[in-house]
Amino acid sequence: MSAPEARTTPFRIAMSTGGWLVAAFLALPILVVIPVSLTDTSYIGLPKESLSLQHYEAYFTSARWLGGTLGSILVGLAVAFFATVLGTAFSIGVWFLGGRAATIARWVLIVPILVPPVVQSLGFYRFWVQLGLIDTWTGVILAHTLLALPYVSISVFAALANLDPKLPQAARSLGASIWRTVWEVVVPAARPGMITGAVFAFIVSFDEIVGVLFITVRRVETLPKLIWEGIQDNIDPTIAAVATILVVISLIVAVISGLRRS
Amino acid sequence: MTSDKARYWLLALPALAVMAIFYIWPLVNIWAISVTEPVPGFGNYVQGAESQAVTTSFVITFRVAALTTVFCVILGYICAYAIANTIRRAKPLLIALVLLPFWVSVLIRSFSWIVLLGRSGIVNDALRDVGVIERPLRLMHNEFGVVLAMVHVMLPFAVLPLLANMRGISPAYTDAARGLGASELTAFRLVYLPQTLPGIGSAALLVFVLSLGFYITPALLGGGRVLMVSEYITYQIQEFLNWGLGSALSVALLVATALVLVIAGRFLNLKNALLERS
Structure with a gap:
């Protein structure tokens, strides 16, 4: 260990200060939506004379905003369910198989992380037209499930890295069927990864915008789509109120997950 | 045993299918469209290669992605170094601040920047109130x-790949270099920095690949003046219904991304950088 006085060298002070500055750069710009959402003006800006909740009222009384929010939540839940089921089964199968073919299969499943969003959305659009899935909730759930699968398979596979392969073998040699072994030995070991994966899948779907812009028209509206259109058309402070609500929820979730981890 | 193997494939198959x-x-x-619409052949690729607007868009895309990568690696390195080596008590807080943006959607984060950088945005208003400027600065578009x-x-x-890399580095090497008389900066440069090259590589690769195809932030902050390839493709398709050129550019972007991965694969363990990250 270095001597105690080494802790306060100019180099270490510079790195610590730099670290805090970078963290401030990451966190502070996000928080700017909070004061803006409380503005008493009808345009985006800081409050002029007093604080006002009018833009929150506008959000909570708008059928369109609430409908989009509900739509996004339901799609997110459906995506979390389908992606977790498919991704967990995949990772467990591949974990048992091992070897070259299994590694290739894992690469195939993470392709959506690497393909540019606009490119994959063009693909969705053309195929969804053929399938009659344009502007349907089914179409959005299917597209989002594909985009969420990589995250589920990565986190489930990471959880299985801690499972000793001898355990399922022991269950088998004691007479358990293959499905019972999977269900009672492997799935419990995969559970932490499944939970992380489901949360990731929900967030991927809840935030997704490019695909939705391509495969929906007017009937299907998600929250990101309404925010996107709001930013493009006129900058209305309702967006700041929505953004604040989302940031505050994110903060709460981040704090809870941080506390659980420590 | 063979039937076991078939059953394991049965588990993996639905997701793969x-x-x-x-x-x-x-x-x-998309690849097929690019060589069949409006007429069969490589006309779309020729048109793209000859178009000034298309080549400019590719140059802008690579320049923006490269600049973003350089800044992210430098800032991310400092931040990861502070978390791994110098900050002790406040470490959880610092990690939480770094991870906070992950929980907030890219759309909201871009909106925040519009609020800050716009013509009558918060930064311009503040600078004018203080009297530093008279006319608003052009900070976006x-x-x-x-x-x-x-x-x-x-x-x-x-930050995340750099942090994972730095956490695996034993302080013993740097301490030994210091004990042998190296200055702190020399020990960092000759002993610590080389051990973090894999982390730098993973971080740069991830940021560069994601930046190449990025759409939301450039479209919102660029205001149509910084046309990266993704936005250019969207224009071609939504405004001009030019699917042929749009899909040819998509294939080009996809190939460019794949090339970056292949080149990176010569220097980096891609499996560690992409497949095993959690």
């Missing part, structure tokens, strides 16, 4: 604004 039919197949179709917001969006992707 869904991915192949609804994801890979549509992507292959140019590459400055796009790169600034993109660095903000991509930075956590740089």
